[in-house]
Amino acid sequence: MYEFEYQRPDSVAKAVGAGGGEARYLAGGQSLVQSMKLRLSSASTLVDLGGIDGLHGISREGSSVKIGAMTRHSEVARSAEVRAAIPALADLAGGIGDQMVRNMGTIGGSIANSDPAADYPAGVLGLGATIQTDRRSIAADDFFKDLFTTALEPGELIVSVSFPVPQRAAYVKFKQPASRFALVGVFVSQSAAGVRVAVTGARSHVFRVPEMEQALARDFRPGALDGIRIDAAGCNSDLHGSAEYRAAMVSVMARRAVEKALAG
Numbered sequence: 001m002y003e004f005e006y007q008r009p010d011s012v013a014k015a016v017g018a019g020g021g022e023a024r025y026l027a028g029g030q031s032l033v034q035s036m037k038l039r040l041s042s043a044s045t046l047v048d049l050g051g052i053d054g055l056h057g058i059s060r061e062g063s064s065v066k067i068g069a070m071t072r073h074s075e076v077a078r079s080a081e082v083r084a085a086i087p088a089l090a091d092l093a094g095g096i097g098d099q100m101v102r103n104m105g106t107i108g109g110s111i112a113n114s115d116p117a118a119d120y121p122a123g124v125l126g127l128g129a130t131i132q133t134d135r136r137s138i139a140a141d142d143f144f145k146d147l148f149t150t151a152l153e154p155g156e157l158i159v160s161v162s163f164p165v166p167q168r169a170a171y172v173k174f175k176q177p178a179s180r181f182a183l184v185g186v187f188v189s190q191s192a193a194g195v196r197v198a199v200t201g202a203r204s205h206v207f208r209v210p211e212m213e214q215a216l217a218r219d220f221r222p223g224a225l226d227g228i229r230i231d232a233a234g235c236n237s238d239l240h241g242s243a244e245y246r247a248a249m250v251s252v253m254a255r256r257a258v259e260k261a262l263a264g
Contacts, residue, residue: 001036001037001039002036002039002042002043004036004042004043004044004045004046005044005045005046006045006046006048007045007046007047007048008047008048008050008051009047009048009049009051009052010051010052010053011052011054012052012054012055012134012157012159015047015049015052015157016134016155016157018045018047020154020155021044021045022042022043022044022045023043023044023045023046023047023155024041024043024045024046024047025047025049025109025112025157026046026047026048026049026050027049027069027070027106027108027109027112028070028072028104028105028106028109028110029104029109030097030101030104030105030109031109031113031115032109032113049069049070049108049157050070052070054068054159055068055069055070055071055108055159055160056068056070056071057071058071058075058076058079058081058082059081060081060085061162063164063165064162064163064164064165065081065082065085065086065089065162065163065165066160066161066162066163067082067107067160067161067162067163068108068159068160069106069107069108069109069157069158069159069160069161070106070108071106071107071108072102072103072104072105072106073093073094073096073097073101073102073103073105073106073107073110074093074099074102074103076089076090076093076107077090077091077093077094077102078090078094085165086127086163086165086166086169087169087264088123088166088169088170088171088187088189088261088264089123089127089163089169089171091170091171092119092120092122092123092171092187093107093119093120095119095171095173095175095180096110096119096120096180097179097180097181098180107120107161108158108159108161111124111131111143111144111150111158111161112150112152112158113148114144114145114146114147114148114149114150114205114206115148115181116147116148116200116201116203116204116205116206116236117176117181117182117183117185117200117201118181118182118200119171119173119182119185119200121144121198121200121205121206122171122173122182122185122186122187122198122199122200122206123163123171123187123198124140124143124144124161124163124198124206125140125141125143125144125187125196125198125206125207125208126169126171126187126188126189126196126197126198127140127163127164127166127169127187127189127196128140128141128164128189128191128193128196129161129162129163129164130161130162131143131158131160131161132158132159132160132161132162133152133156133157133158133159134156134157134159135156138151141208144205144206144207145205146204146205147204147205149205164191164193165191166189166190166191167190167191167192168189168190168261168262168264169187169188169189169190169261170187170188170257170258170259170260170261170264171185171186171187171188171257171260172185172186172253172256172257172260173185173186173200173201173253174201174249174252174253176240181201182200182201183201183240183241183246183249184199184200184201184202184241184246184249184250184253185199185200185201185253186198186199186200186250186253186254186256186257187200187257188216188254188257188258188261189261190216190220190261194213194217195213195214195216195217195220196208196213197209197212197213197216197254197257199230199250199253199254201236201246202230202235202236202246202247202249202250203234203235203236204234204236209228209230209250209254211228212225212228212254215228216258220258220261220262221258221262222255222256222258222259224258225251225254225255225258228251229247229248229251230247230248230250230251231247232244232246232247235247
C-alpha cells in the first residue's frame, strides 16, 4: 500500500473541502482498501466518511424510501421501512457478499464504485432511483456511465439515494459462489411510471433492456419474455462465463425475477 494522509471529517462540507485533487472518499472500504493493498489504486488522501452522522439512516418520505449514502448493506437488509415498502431492495442488500462485507460496505460506496458485477446498481437503475450529491440530483438513468465510471465529478460526494416505491419488484442473480458477485443479476420493477428491467454483471456497467420492459408493460408475466434475447456482443467474458453464456442468462434471470415479483 502506498503512503497516504488520513482524514475523518464530521460534516459534508468538511469532507467535500478535503476531497479535491487526488483525495479519495472512504465509504466502507470493501473495494478501495483492497485495491490499495494490492497497489492497484492510490490516493494522496483518504477522506473517511464514517464520522458524518448526516450520511446515515433510512426514512420513508411519501412515495419513496430515502437511504443515506453511508448506510450499511446489513442495515438496509434488516430495515423495517425497506422491507415494508420495497422488499426486493432489502432482499438485494441481504445477498451482497458475506456478513463482513454487509456489515462494512455502504450503498453510496457501492454505486460510486460502479463495479460491473455489483448488486446495488441493478436496484438503483431498476427502481429509477435518484442520487443526491452535495451539489445536485442525478437520475439513475444518467448516473452509470461505464466500467467503474459514473456521472460524479471530481470531489462530488453522494449524500443519499431515494427509491420510488413500486407496485411490485424483485431481484434475482446467478452468483459467483466465492465472491457472491453477480455473474448476471436482473432487477425488475412495475409501477405507475412503467416497467423497468436492469441488468448487472453482463456488461461493463449496469444497463436496461427496453425490449423486455415493453413486453412486460403489455403483459407482466414470465411468458411475455419468450423470444427476447440479449446480443452477446459487448457482454463480459471471463473464466466464470463466456459472453454468450451471460447473454443467455439474462433471459433466464429476467423470467425468474418476474416470477418472484408476482409471487411476492
